[in-house]
Amino acid sequence: MTGVRRLSAADFDDHVPGLADLFVDAVASGASLGFPAPFEHDAASRWWREQESAVVAGERVVFVSCGAGRVDGTVSLSFERMPNARHRGGVGKLMVHRDARGRGLGRTLLATAEQAAAAAGVTLLLLDTESGSAAEHLYRSAGWTCYGEVPGYAADATGTALRRCSFYYKPL
Template identity: 55%
Template sequence: MTDARATRLDAARLLDRVEELADLLIDTVDGGASVGFLAPLDRADAVAWWRERAQGVAAGRLAVWAAEEADRVLGTVSLAFADKPNSRHRAELVKLMVHRDARGKGLGRALLTLAEEAAAAAGVTLLHLDTETDSPAEHLYRATGWTGAGVIPDYAASPSGVLRPTTLYYKHIAVG
């Protein structure tokens, strides 16, 4: 595993690291991961996207962790908390990203575990996510006990613009 250390970012720290976070997002998209953007991702758009996340972090609707090594962001994971009274027991796992240079060293698994443990500490008992079907990310989720709930064909375009299916996953989290 890499020596990267993951920490939860408050809004100010997120804004301090916005350039490095943008680098990670650009690398992730350039590497073919379907995280909501088309390639090539413009740097200004990547920076703006991360800046917008700071509002959700400040409001407590979003938790973001960054794995850093030698002043470089190598990975992130986020939890988007539900805002309706009947859904406060669940959260969405979003934007699990690992830089191509750090893949295959256990960082993705470590970030996923960190998010699951933080969810449990926050009283969240159900996590859900969506990911591109047959992607490396999907293999990670299956290997770590996530349950597939179904596939939606042509759900999102890959970074190259090709429509791809998406698999929905969930995982029950033990609290306490």
Template identity: 55%
Template sequence: MVERLPAAEFASSVGELAALLVDAVDDGASVGFVTPFGRKEAAAWWRAQAPAVADGSHLLWACRDGSGITATVSLVLTSKPNARHRAEIAKLLVRRDVRGRGLSRALLAAAEQAARAAGVGLLTLDTETGSTAERVYLTGGWTRFGIVPGYACSPDGTPRDCSFFYKRLAAPGEAFTGSG
């Protein structure tokens, strides 16, 4: 089951989020980190997100089982006056032992619903070209608008191509009125 992770619970969830991030990096996911990468570094990265989580500009959803958080996704809103109609999907992470159960799609659906409720009409993201994540987006209604060669490095430091995607949640101009 997908649940929004409230800001009040964020600090107490950092350990579980760190374990999930380490699992992704250990599995070769190009999510912004290179090896060696451990729980200490992962926890520090998550703790650095605390101000944005607290002010509501970084929203998180999680799936849990008896062992803790098994999957997560973030919706990162912008404060730029000319960009409040868009947001970014970030850190879609699913622990290796629970993949293939539809968690990615359920998390994305929750983030998309919240984006619509926040007046966001356009979502963007990037992911490693050829990755499992790319297939999730390609089959989930996202539009790839480009590939940048060598954009990000895999955890072993090898430059990898990245695919950039967008998804329209509303017609241009429909979701954002310019006020607020």
């Protein structure tokens, strides 16, 4: 692991293949990220390419950690565009490659997003995750507060069962 860095708009495109590989790995290992398995590399690449305009516009910031010739982890920070919500941001697509888990990378990525949000003047962050997941444990242990849970919110990684989703916030 070489550390976490923010992708510039200029080097975002070069990282799309590695981000897509990571996305496919995360879904294949059971992460609830909006897509059921099997999740094809082309679909993952397409999803990341659809984010490029937001990255260029500064509405989404993507952080990566690279090592062992691949993207080991990522997290995205999105900024609200509405004038009455510019104090608020969202954390999403926090992923760690299955071979890099258990070493604190998820916590480092989350802290990086939180620090970047605070530096940008954001005072409140929001996120959602599958209830009972390993990610939920991470968020709780990192000081996030659950403000609600919705049953049957999203399909699981296999696409066969509906799962509860927990919603979190963290003041910065």
